[in-house]
Amino acid sequence: MNLSDYRQQMDEIDTELIRLFAERMETAAKIAEFKRQNGLPVLDRRREEEKLIDVCKQAPEEFQMYTASLYSLLFEFSRSYQNRLITSGGELSGEIRRAIAETPAVFPESATVACQGVAGAYSHRAAKRLFRLPMPMFFADFSAVFTAVEKGLCQYGVIPLENSTAGSVNRVYDLMARYNFRIVRSIRLKVDHDLLVKKGTKREDIREILSHEQALTQCGEFLQKFPHIKITACENTAVAAKMVAESDRNDLAAIASPACIEEYGLDCLEKAVQDSGNNFTRFICIAKNLEIYPGADRTSLTAVLPHEPGSLYKVLSRFYALDINLNKLESRPIPERNFEFRFYFDLDTSVYTERFLQLMDEMPSLCEEFSYFGSYSEVI
Numbered sequence: 001m002n003l004s005d006y007r008q009q010m011d012e013i014d015t016e017l018i019r020l021f022a023e024r025m026e027t028a029a030k031i032a033e034f035k036r037q038n039g040l041p042v043l044d045r046r047r048e049e050e051k052l053i054d055v056c057k058q059a060p061e062e063f064q065m066y067t068a069s070l071y072s073l074l075f076e077f078s079r080s081y082q083n084r085l086i087t088s089g090g091e092l093s094g095e096i097r098r099a100i101a102e103t104p105a106v107f108p109e110s111a112t113v114a115c116q117g118v119a120g121a122y123s124h125r126a127a128k129r130l131f132r133l134p135m136p137m138f139f140a141d142f143s144a145v146f147t148a149v150e151k152g153l154c155q156y157g158v159i160p161l162e163n164s165t166a167g168s169v170n171r172v173y174d175l176m177a178r179y180n181f182r183i184v185r186s187i188r189l190k191v192d193h194d195l196l197v198k199k200g201t202k203r204e205d206i207r208e209i210l211s212h213e214q215a216l217t218q219c220g221e222f223l224q225k226f227p228h229i230k231i232t233a234c235e236n237t238a239v240a241a242k243m244v245a246e247s248d249r250n251d252l253a254a255i256a257s258p259a260c261i262e263e264y265g266l267d268c269l270e271k272a273v274q275d276s277g278n279n280f281t282r283f284i285c286i287a288k289n290l291e292i293y294p295g296a297d298r299t300s301l302t303a304v305l306p307h308e309p310g311s312l313y314k315v316l317s318r319f320y321a322l323d324i325n326l327n328k329l330e331s332r333p334i335p336e337r338n339f340e341f342r343f344y345f346d347l348d349t350s351v352y353t354e355r356f357l358q359l360m361d362e363m364p365s366l367c368e369e370f371s372y373f374g375s376y377s378e379v380i
Contacts, residue, residue, distance in 0.1 A: 145159055163282075329346075
């Protein structure tokens with residue numbers, strides 16, 4: 001036999017496999033109807049475990065691992081199909097449909113917006129990009145921003161989530177697990193760090209440089225030029241600029257945004273001191289209630305998965321089965337559990353498709369804990 005003969009043989013096998021797969025799914029539909037009539041849950045974990053052991057025993061030893069993988073995926077397809085047949089829409093998909101219908105067609109131009117830091121901070125700049133006329137309220141830390149939104153003190157909050165060079169803002173990811181909020185929009189903001197000083201201060205006068213720890217990380221190569229100067233981290237780049245402006249000392253400098261030059265009457269000794277010219281920070285705009293504005297094509301979720309083999313695979317295979325692209329996967333340790341993690345997912349998919357709504361209704365059954373943060377579009 002030559003290659004074309006083997007390929008023909010493979011095609012014939014595939015034709016039979018497709019026929020049998022369709023027959024299997026049709027039988028799954030009949031099982032779904034029986035479960036619906038008798039009030040039985042779609043997932044029968046014991047049955048799946050017994051079935052998996054049985055099919056692996058039937059397979060040749062060298063193919064047992066592949067058989068287990070194949071049937072685990074088949075179980076996912078079958079369960080997904082049965083869920084779709086039994087439920088016309090779950091609680092979460094209903095909430096999403098209502099939000100789509102009730103959210104205004106245009107993102108608001110003006111609102112009270114909670115920002116961490118002080119005027120001139122990057123969060124403040126992001127708020128100005130998101131809203132034409134923001135009314136900012138400034139808070140000392142990220143936790144206070146979440147609290148202000150959750151308690152209704154501010155309509156929205158703007159929080160940095162990740163940087164293209166320094167990575168995720170871990171503190172924010174940890175806080176996301178503690179507060180009730182929804183993401184309604186995100187924005188990528190070009191970040192340029194300048195070396196700012198009081199008027200009259202020269203480069204040789206500098207004895208201490210202040211900035212946020214992440215900004216200091218982003219300017220590591222530049223700071224190596226100052227081996228004998230004290231480097232001090234503070235809660236915000238704009239706070240650093242304000243401290244320099246209000247200090248009696250003339251030997252202080254801040255690494256902060258160009259917006260702080262005019263805001264605090266400072267001089268710029270050197271522009272764009274960050275290591276990478278391609279330096280962007282992604283900010284999320286959060287609200288108390290679910291708002292889904294037209295064009296939403298990104299969704300953020302978090303989940304705690306069962307501490308057992310294959311739990312993450314089951315979630316990822318569900319994305320694959322429904323043709324939903326995973327844009328980001330982040331994990332953070334759960335403080336009260338030893339070596340267990342909370343996962344954060346960003347999905348690149350339209351909120352308006354039935355398969356997306358189906359996924360939202362199926363995800364809770366795969367997870368010990370599950371939260372939907374929202375669906376939104378990103379301003380670039």
